[in-house]
């Protein structure tokens with residue numbers, strides 16, 4: 001009989017019962033900000049407090065989130081701390097651009113992400129995944145967290161450049177990891193709003209890597225441009241060609257094309273990898289759910305060869321992915337700062353307050369979800385998902401700055417899961433003890449070592 005067993009409750013820090021001291025707080029922020037939040041944060045509609053770096057507002061009420069991200073979005077800019085970390089790397093890429101530059105760039109890039117272009121990426125995604133999984137054919141144990149970053153990197157490199165990258169083969173992939181490892185970190189000095197002339201140790205090491213990395217991107221764009229000039233029909237329809245087409249007086253400038261290539265890598269590679277890793281992990285710990293997902297995938301693959309159709313044809317697989325995005329949102333915090341102070345209901349939001357919309361917290365909020373810490377994909381099954389408020393589930397953000405790559409990521413995830421789960425069974429081992437840690441993304445500390453066995457059909 002197919003009775004549903006008790007759901008899996010995956011690892012997460014318990015809400016704190018007392019606030020940390022300032023020193024302890026700095027340590028936690030540096031090590032793992034997910035461990036900062038206490039009971040009130042997971043229970044109240046909002047928190048207004050005085051943090052070490054100034055006023056702090058935590059927004060949990062979906063109506064307040066809607067106010068900040070949509071209704072009064074024009075009063076909110078990107079948080080200073082986030083900009084200090086990311087702007088040196090991403091410059092005027094879409095994620096870090098503001099004001100007129102952002103408006104012009106978002107408009108210029110909308111055509112890059114139309115369904116027609118996203119569907120056009122389905123075959124390269126499938127091809128890369130099929131090549132990738134050959135490494136699992138002999139079975140064995142592997143760190144899935146690491147593997148998924150390789151897979152999403154392969155897919156992004158293919159859809160960005162179609163493999164036409166300047167420089168030494170392989171060097172680009174290594175440099176990306178090094179770049180975000182050294183540069184993309186929260187520096188405690190930023191959090192305390194220390195003046196800019198104080199050197200940030202976390203960032204100094206990254207500068208040389210960044211110069212090298214930028215040069216590869218510049219050379220790659222030049223290479224493509226020459227090819228375009230020689231034979232416009234021969235260039236592949238990848239992100240680079242689409243971005244070059246978005247160049248122009250009302251569109252992107254050349255430096256912005258380069259900034260956006262780096263932005264796509266920064267925003268689109270590790271995020272999707274984390275989501276895939278956590279999904280495979282949660283499914284491995286929920287064999288009952290996994291059986292249903294595997295069955296669905298097997299049935300769809302047997303009748304539908306076109307990967308652009310899989311997302312709609314696999315509601316259970318999608319629900320498992322959505323539920324993993326709820327429990328482990330790859331972007332755990334969306335941070336804003338009001339330009340002018342304002343009142344929302346009886347909440348005063350002071351100028352320069354750090355306004356935190358934290359998917360990590362909102363997705364586990366005690367008043368918004370039933371059994372918030374349990375892995376229950378059925379929340380997202382057709383008929384149930386419609387009951388979830390748009391502003392209580394925000395893995396891709398919301399409003400004008402909602403993730404531009406969301407449908408790319410969803411298509412990629414379903415194609416990857418379909419191929420991985422139709423061919424292999426992923427099981428946890430005694431060594432699989434991940435702990436969620438907030439770096440730039442929600443990473444599994446300790447990795448995700450898993451046993452992989454080919455499935456026999």
Ligand code: HEM
Pocket residue numbers: 094095096106263264267268269271272275329330331334335394395396397398400401402403404405406408409
């Ligand atoms: C599961 C995968 C992904 C997740 C969870 C994710 C999450 C997010 C979130 C939460 C935001 C909003 C940030 C904010 O409002 O401050 C965002 C923005 C953005 N994302 Fe994604 N993302 C993913 C995949 C991708 C991919 C694949 C790409 C590109 C190919 C991408 C490119 C971007 C860009 C350019 C922005 C900035 C948009 C703007 O400010 O106008 N993302 N993403």
